[in-house]
Amino acid sequence: MSAGAAATHPGRPAPNIALLLAPLTRGLAEEERPVFLARLERLAAERYRAWAQQAPQHAEALLACAASEEEIAGKAERLFPVSAAQNAKLDALLPEARRVYGAMFVGLALREQIALQARAELQGANVWRAIAAQPGMPETRRDALAVCSALEEASAARLDAALAAWDV
Numbered sequence: 001m002s003a004g005a006a007a008t009h010p011g012r013p014a015p016n017i018a019l020l021l022a023p024l025t026r027g028l029a030e031e032e033r034p035v036f037l038a039r040l041e042r043l044a045a046e047r048y049r050a051w052a053q054q055a056p057q058h059a060e061a062l063l064a065c066a067a068s069e070e071e072i073a074g075k076a077e078r079l080f081p082v083s084a085a086q087n088a089k090l091d092a093l094l095p096e097a098r099r100v101y102g103a104m105f106v107g108l109a110l111r112e113q114i115a116l117q118a119r120a121e122l123q124g125a126n127v128w129r130a131i132a133a134q135p136g137m138p139e140t141r142r143d144a145l146a147v148c149s150a151l152e153e154a155s156a157a158r159l160d161a162a163l164a165a166w167d168v
Contacts, residue, residue, distance in 0.1 A: 014119035018127065020100050024093050031080055034131055036090050036097075038076035041124075043094075043101055044117070045069035054110055058162040062114075065121075065155040072128075072148045079141050111166055118159035125152035 018025075021040075028036055048066035052059040082090070104120075105113045125148075131137075132145035 014116055014123065015104055017101075017104075017120055017123055020104070021097065024097055024100070028090075029086075030134075032082055032086055032090060034076045034080040035082050035086070036093065037124075037127065038073040039090060039094055040097060040101065041069040041073040041076070043098055044120075045073070047101075047105075047117070051110065051114060055114075058114075058166075061158045061162045065158055068151040068155050072124075072151050075144050075148055079144055111163065114159055115163055118156045118163065121152045121156035121159065125149040125156070128152065 025033060025036060045066040048062045048069065052062040052066070055062065104116060108116065128145045128148040132142040132149075137145075
């Protein structure tokens with residue numbers, strides 16, 4: 001996290017999302033993990049759309065973040081195709097993933113939720129980088145995953161800007 005991001009996001013530290021989701025991801029095959037992450041990106045997109053309704057003054061930024069999450073999810077799904085059985089397995093994990101993800105925001109004001117999500121976006125960027133760095137990863141996949149990381153960082157920056165203007 002950059003010093004600027006730390007200054008913008010005081011308060012509750014961002015939980016390590018990978019650790020929170022480890023019980024769900026532990027049984028996944030390596031090729032299933034990015035597709036599961038794509039589903040998490042779609043959950044984040046849903047949350048962004050809900051926030052846009054709650055904070056219409058920041059709807060443009062929040063909806064742009066939702067679009068980025070959907071773009072990342074689509075890229076991951078195209079890069080790492082899985083079978084119908086694997087898709088069903090991943091879909092079965094979604095209710096618990098939704099519960100774990102949602103629990104991060106319980107008790108937080110909307111502004112704090114968005115600040116927490118900004119920090120989570122930076123974690124997401126690092127996860128896509130880690131996947132790209134796996135030995136034997138084809139260059140085309142590495143390049144596409146770099147775009148995913150950049151989209152995550154752009155969302156964090158958008159959220160930082162929205163938070164800076166929150167009460168202005």
